[in-house]
Amino acid sequence: MNDFPLPVRAERSNPLARVFDELIDFCRARSMFMLHYCTGCGAIELPPAMTSRFDMERLGIQPMVTPRQADILLITGYVSIKTLKRVILTYEQMGSPKYVIGICSCTVNGGMYWQSYATAKKLNEYLPVDVYIAGCMPRPEAVIEGLRKLMGEIKAGRANSWERYFREYDRYLAAQQNLFGPNWQTPTDIIGEARDYQLYGPGTEGRHTELLQQHQVPLQPLRMTLHSDVEKSS
Amino acid sequence: MSTTHLLIELVLMPLVAFVVGLAMLLMLRKIGARLQRRVGPPLLQPLFDVIKLYSKRTQVSHGLLHEAGIVVAVGAYVAIETLVPVPGMNGIAEKGGLILLSYLMMVPSLGLALGVGQCANPNGSIGLSRAMTAMLAYDIPFMLVVFGVAWQFQTTNLVELVAVQQAGGIATWGIVENPLLAIAGLFGLQAMLGKQPFEIYVAPAEIATGPMVEMGGKFLGGLFVMQSFQFYTAGVLYTTMFLGGGENWFTFLIKIFVVVAIPLSVAFMFPRYRTEDMVRLVWKWPVILALLGLVVAVQ
Ligand code: SF4
Numbered sequence: 001m002n003d004f005p006l007p008v009r010a011e012r013s014n015p016l017a018r019v020f021d022e023l024i025d026f027c028r029a030r031s032m033f034m035l036h037y038c039t040g041c042g043a044i045e046l047p048p049a050m051t052s053r054f055d056m057e058r059l060g061i062q063p064m065v066t067p068r069q070a071d072i073l074l075i076t077g078y079v080s081i082k083t084l085k086r087v088i089l090t091y092e093q094m095g096s097p098k099y100v101i102g103i104c105s106c107t108v109n110g111g112m113y114w115q116s117y118a119t120a121k122k123l124n125e126y127l128p129v130d131v132y133i134a135g136c137m138p139r140p141e142a143v144i145e146g147l148r149k150l151m152g153e154i155k156a157g158r159a160n161s162w163e164r165y166f167r168e169y170d171r172y173l174a175a176q177q178n179l180f181g182p183n184w185q186t187p188t189d190i191i192g193e194a195r196d197y198q199l200y201g202p203g204t205e206g207r208h209t210e211l212l213q214q215h216q217v218p219l220q221p222l223r224m225t226l227h228s229d230v231e232k233s234s
Numbered sequence: 235m236s237t238t239h240l241l242i243e244l245v246l247m248p249l250v251a252f253v254v255g256l257a258m259l260l261m262l263r264k265i266g267a268r269l270q271r272r273v274g275p276p277l278l279q280p281l282f283d284v285i286k287l288y289s290k291r292t293q294v295s296h297g298l299l300h301e302a303g304i305v306v307a308v309g310a311y312v313a314i315e316t317l318v319p320v321p322g323m324n325g326i327a328e329k330g331g332l333i334l335l336s337y338l339m340m341v342p343s344l345g346l347a348l349g350v351g352q353c354a355n356p357n358g359s360i361g362l363s364r365a366m367t368a369m370l371a372y373d374i375p376f377m378l379v380v381f382g383v384a385w386q387f388q389t390t391n392l393v394e395l396v397a398v399q400q401a402g403g404i405a406t407w408g409i410v411e412n413p414l415l416a417i418a419g420l421f422g423l424q425a426m427l428g429k430q431p432f433e434i435y436v437a438p439a440e441i442a443t444g445p446m447v448e449m450g451g452k453f454l455g456g457l458f459v460m461q462s463f464q465f466y467t468a469g470v471l472y473t474t475m476f477l478g479g480g481e482n483w484f485t486f487l488i489k490i491f492v493v494v495a496i497p498l499s500v501a502f503m504f505p506r507y508r509t510e511d512m513v514r515l516v517w518k519w520p521v522i523l524a525l526l527g528l529v530v531a532v533q
Contacts, residue, residue, distance in 0.1 A: 024289045031282040055272040057263070060279055065438045068294060068450035071286075095450040096292040197292055 021157070028071070028097065029154040030060045032147070035070035035094070037087055040077015042104035042137040049140035061147060067093040072150070075123060077137070078106035078113045081179060084120045088176065091127055091165075092188035096197075098162045099130040099150060103143060108132050125175040128161040166194040167201030173208040182211055187219050243323045244316050248463075251315040251470075254487070255462025256280040258469070261491065262498045269502045280458070287455030294450055296353045303349020304449075304456040310341035311463035318470045319393050321480040331390040332380050335471070342460060343369055346445050353448035361444015364509055365428075365435035371513045372425035372432075375418050375520035378528060382415045383408055383475045386531040396479030408476035414527030416476045420496065421520035423468055425512070429501035432516070434509050469494040 012018055036046055050056050050063065064070045067090045079087060091100065102123045105111035110121035123129050130153065133146035153159040165172060169190050177184050191209060194200045259280040267274025295301055317330035317338070343365055350358040384390045386408065387398055399406050409416040425432040435444045449457055469490030473479060477493070480486020507515065 024285065027282045027285040028289065030276075031279065031286040052271040055267070055274075057267060057275050058273040060275060060282060062275075065442045066447050066450075068448055069443075069446070069454050070450075093294075095290045095294055097290070193292065 025155055025157050029151045032059075032061045032072050032099075032151070033064040033070045034061060034072040034074055035064055035067055035090070036074040036076060037090060038076050039079050039083050039087070040104060040106055042076035042106075045103075045137050045140050045143055046074070046076060049143045054140045054144055056144065056147070059144070059147065059151070067091075068095065070094055071098055072147075073098065073100045073127075074103060075100065075107050076103045078104070078111060079120045079123060080118050081120055082118075084126060085180060085184075088126060089186055089188075092186055092190065096162050097154075097159070099154075099159060100127050101146060101150065102129045102132045103138060103146070105134050105136045108134055111136060120179060126172060126179070128164045128172075130159055130161055163199055166190065166197070166199035166204060168203035169194065170203050170206030170208050173212060174206075177208055177211065183215055185212060185216055240325075243325050247320065247323055247325050248312045248315040250320065251311075251463055251466045252459065254490070255459075255464075255466040256284075258465040258491070258494050259458070259462050261495060262465070265495065265498050266502050269499070280462070284455050284458050287450075287458065288452050290451035293452050294448075295453075296448060299352040300349045300448075300453070303345045303347070303352070304453055304460075306345030306348060307342040307460050308456050308463070310338060310345060311460055311467065314338050314467055315463065317392075318467065318474065319396055319479065320470065321483050321486050324393055327392050331392060332384055332395075332475075333390055335392075336377060336380050339467070340369065340373075342464070346457075349453075350445045350448070355448045357441045357443075357447040358445055360441050361435045361437070361447065364437075364441075365445060367509055367513060368425060368428065368432065368435055371516040372422050374517060375422045375524050376426065378521065378524035379415050379419045379422060379475075382412065382524060382528045382531045385528070386412055386415070392474055396474055399478035400481060404478070407478045412527050412530055414523050414530060416527075418520040418524035418527060419472060419476060421516070421523070423472060423493075424497045424500060425516050427464065427468055427497050429497050431504040431507045432512050433501070433506050434512055437506060465494050466490070 012021060036043065038046070048054060056062070061072075067073075071094070073087070073091055073094065075087060091098070100123075102108060106113055106119070107123040107129070110116075110119060113119040114121065120126065124132075131146050131150045133142055135142055138146075150159060173184075191200075191204055194204050257280075260275065260277065263279065264274045314335065316325040317327050317335055319325070319327040347362050347366070350362050383395070387395055389395060389398070399408065404410060428434075428436060436446070437444060441447070446454065446457060472493045473486070473489045477489050480489065
């Protein structure tokens with residue numbers, strides 16, 4: 001399923017701590033807030049999965065509206081290059097542990113947009129994807145099956161691939177720069193976060209993060225102007 | 235009452251409120267699911283949600299006030315819970331009363347305002363200005379209702395209020411003695427809980443849940459806790475003012491769940507009003523009803 005094997009969480013020796021970890025993992029599995037970034041045609045299969053016919057809420061899955069509140073990022077179809085930028089911005093704003101689900105064949109390998117110049121092919125190169133649900137498009141049953149699979153992985157403590165985005169940031173950034181050009185930059189300071197949360201790995205920094213730091217412009221709040229002000233100043 | 239007894243009550247009252255409030259959150263989602271012909275979430279879903287939110291590894295904070303705001307919001311409700319009498323426990327309700335409560339109930343919104351202000355998200359600011367407008371709208375009928383009840387029973391003390399109603403039986407309940415005030419109160423409750431058609435400041439599809447837009451992890455967990463307290467407080471306050479409080483926990487729980495179920499069921503049948511429509515509506519009908527009820531109470 002994944003190009004790279006998943007890192008497995010080390011079990012703590014204290015039995016109480018282990019019980020605690022398991023409780024937390026259980027709650028994480030039973031309560032998943034999802035943010036659906038409806039990129040392609042696959043989004044059409046989500047409403048039936050959520051409403052009365054299949055009712056995702058009985059599994060504890062409910063939609064949320066902002067990245068800060070969400071645990072799962074659902075990518076429901078082909079991602080054009082312009083969309084991918086927004087997907088990455090959204091992903092970086094989510095609080096960890098976070099999971100990405102690629103619905104539709106287009107997220108696996110480009111699908112029928114393989115020859116398109118404007119479509120990103122493998123989502124897994126730009127973001128750590130936890131579960132792929134193939135199909136053009138997958139039925140709601142398949143979507144729920146995929147979510148159940150993710151649930152099982154979380155419960156077993158194996159769904160740690162979000163850590164990879166911090167530990168191997170350089171590799172993901174390389175793919176992103178390759179696609180968007182060397183000037184690509186996002187508002188989230190991934191390296192700083194990796195340091196802060198002890199997720200700094202040997203692959204966090206490298207050639208590509210150096211390139212990023214060379215041209216990085218510090219973020220500044222946008223100046224708020226009314227329309228008439230703009231006209232006057234120009 | 236001994237000091238230890240009081241201390242135990244002060245700890246126990248918010249705890250009970252939290253547990254019952256979580257059950258009310260579940261009820262909210264169950265009612266929604268049933269009305270949409272779904273099964274709905276499992277029994278412990280609100281608990282799973284809260285534990286999950288607090289166990290997030292990266293907690294995105296926007297600064298000190300962001301964190302303090304949530305503490306103020308939840309802390310104010312913890313204080314409120316010790317001021318509302320429940321069967322067998324009065325806490326410090328004797329010392330408080332309706333007037334203090336109606337002030338304290340504004341504090342959570344102000345705490346939220348502090349926190350959201352620092353997030354600097356335009357959606358949050360819009361949501362906040364709407365929340366304050368909503369507060370302005372429902373506080374007028376709410377204060378009229380509180381004043382009417384206080385006049386009717388000649389006391390602002392919640393413990394006395396319950397005692398009077400329980401001594402006289404159903405005939406002396408606020409809802410029988412002054413149904414106009416009770417209806418106005420129910421109307422105000424809908425607006426106070428921020429449920430449709432008055433859901434102007436959450437509005438997920440329009441301003442991305444307004445004040446909650448930047449809240450993730452423990453912040454959202456804090457807001458979940460706050461909402462469970464809010465449901466509980468609304469139910470208990472209404473029951474105390476109009477339904478004779480609780481003789482025992484069994485009848486008390488039935489009463490507060492029924493009271494809270496009414497606005498929650500109404501919510502799923504309505505879309506949302508615009509802000510100015512809400513203000514117009516809430517300043518018109520519940521205020522008229524409450525004023526009429528006040529006339530009845532004074533005579
Ligand atoms: S896999 Fe098929 S349905 Fe899904 S986005 Fe691609 S073309 Fe559309």
